[in-house]
Amino acid sequence: MRWIWIDKFVEFEPGRRAVAIKNVTMAEEHLHDHFPGFPTMPASLMIEAMAQTSGILVGHARDFKEKVILAKVVKAVFSRIVRPGDQLRIEAVIDNIADEAANITGTIHCEDQLVAEIALIFSHIDQNLAGMEFPEENFVFNAQFMELLSCYIPSKTVQS
Amino acid sequence: MTISRDEIFAKVRENLVNALGVDSDEVTGQSTLMGDLDAESIDFLDIVFRLEKEFDIKIPREELFPAEDMLNNSKYVENGKLTPTGLEQCKSSMPHIDFSEFEKDPDVNKMGDLFTVDVIVKYVEGKINA
Numbered sequence: 042m043r044w045i046w047i048d049k050f051v052e053f054e055p056g057r058r059a060v061a062i063k064n065v066t067m068a069e070e071h072l073h074d075h076f077p078g079f080p081t082m083p084a085s086l087m088i089e090a091m092a093q094t095s096g097i098l099v100g101h102a103r104d105f106k107e108k109v110i111l112a113k114v115v116k117a118v119f120s121r122i123v124r125p126g127d128q129l130r131i132e133a134v135i136d137n138i139a140d141e142a143a144n145i146t147g148t149i150h151c152e153d154q155l156v157a158e159i160a161l162i163f164s165h166i167d168q169n170l171a172g173m174e175f176p177e178e179n180f181v182f183n184a185q186f187m188e189l190l191s192c193y194i195p196s197k198t199v200q201s
Numbered sequence: 202m203t204i205s206r207d208e209i210f211a212k213v214r215e216n217l218v219n220a221l222g223v224d225s226d227e228v229t230g231q232s233t234l235m236g237d238l239d240a241e242s243i244d245f246l247d248i249v250f251r252l253e254k255e256f257d258i259k260i261p262r263e264e265l266f267p268a269e270d271m272l273n274n275s276k277y278v279e280n281g282k283l284t285p286t287g288l289e290q291c292k293s294s295m296p297h298i299d300f301s302e303f304e305k306d307p308d309v310n311k312m313g314d315l316f317t318v319d320v321i322v323k324y325v326e327g328k329i330n331a
Contacts, residue, residue, distance in 0.1 A: 112243040115220075137253065140262060142246045162247055169242070 045186065046086065047093050047131065050193040056135065059098040063090050063129040072125060082123035084157070087149055088114060091159045095133035095145040096181070097190060099163050102138055105182045107165035108175060112142065116160040127151045141168040203330045209256075210322050216251040217318065220244055228318055235313035252321070258328045264294065265324050266316065272309055283307035297324040 052060035065082050067073070072080035092111045100109045123129065133147035142164050149157040166175060214228045221238050234240040240248070245266045253260055271277050277287030288307055292300055298315050 113247060115247065137250045139246075139250075142243075142250075144247070144250050162243060162250075164243060164246070169246075 045093070045189060046089050047189065050094075050097075050189065051130075053098070053101075053190070053193055056098075056102040056138070058132070058134045059094055060133075061090070061094040061131045063131060065123055065125055065127045065129065067125045069125075080125050082127075084117065084119050087119070087123070087129070087157050088117055088159060088161075090129065090131050091133060091145075091147045091149065091157075092161060093189075094131045095135070095147060095161060096163060097186075098133055098135060099138065099143045099145065100182050101190070102135065102143070103165070105179060105187075108167055108179055108181045109143075109163045110166050110181065111161060112164035113162040114159070115144070115162060116146075116158060118158045120155045120157065121151070123151060123156060129156065141165050204326075206322060206326055209325050209329075210318070212255055213252070213318060213321050213325065216248065216255055217321075220247045220251055230317065230319040230322070232318045233314050234316045234318070248321075252325060256325055256329055258325070260328075265297075265321070272312075278309055281309055283309060297327060 047061040047063045050059060050061050052058070065072075067080065071083070071086075075081065075083055096109050096111065100107065128151065130150045131147065132150070133145050136144050136146055142162060144160065144162045146160045147158075148155060149159070210230065214225060217223065217228050217234075217238065218225050221234075221240055221244055223238050227238065232238055234245075234248075249260050249265060252258070252265075271287070271290065274287075277284055277290060283291065288300065288304055291298075298320055300315070303311065303315055
């Protein structure tokens with residue numbers, strides 16, 4: 042089963058840009074170990090949050106027909122720590138999307154402060170890795186994962 | 202407006218430094234992408250994206266770098282070597298590459314050596330000054 046690491050989308054411009062929210066809480070078990078007495082969100086999990094936000098954006102751009110796999114972390118620069126109670130705003134923009142791959146750049150903010158700048162490349166694996174066969178079913182975008190988009194209500198609609 | 206080869210080289214080098222995490226002085230015209238600069242297959246896509254953005258050009262799939270699909274086709278590759286048909290196909294689809302040394306022993310494992318920084322510079326030059 043896939044795990045979901047972002048809470049909801051608040052903005053979604055198909056094929057271009059998406060913004061998601063993640064709330065960080067002490068209910069996350071790993072924070073008790075990372076670190077004892079000083080819980081901070083691991084940087085790797087910020088990359089995961091960006092990968093999920095932008096991965097859905099990239100998948101949506103091709104009607105979820107491609108299996109979108111994180112292939113390269115081009116850039117990951119972190120500017121401040123994230124602690125329980127923080128709310129992250131994860132913004133991803135597609136720079137380029139082609140038949141075989143896509144690249145995105147993104148930022149993570151917390152209360153208007155820059156937390157991270159992250160750039161990623163995704164592979165459409167059926168178009169790459171020639172000769173290898175993958176399951177017919179799209180194991181990347183399963184039903185559980187797709188709920189994130191079906192739950193999406195544009196924030197402007199919520200406010201009005 | 203034409204851009205000189207030196208200017209193209211400088212920009213290509215900067216993009217390779219960023220894409221591959223290598224030092225600027227490691228990138229010479231003769232450096233091979235895989236052998237010297239440790240590029241992996243996904244890095245080739247990264248490089249293509251960067252060059253498209255840097256030079257405002259469109260690089261069709263597999264024009265700059267060889268088709269993985271092609272290398273899995275028995276018409277083009279036999280016992281780990283390019284067949285005469287495969288070699289002809291490579292020459293016509295990648296005119297920016299000099300195959301004269303390679304064709305003496307067209308081992309597909311040595312294809313990586315064909316992709317040097319100069320090849321990229323030559324390719325870009327052909328695109329923008331066409």
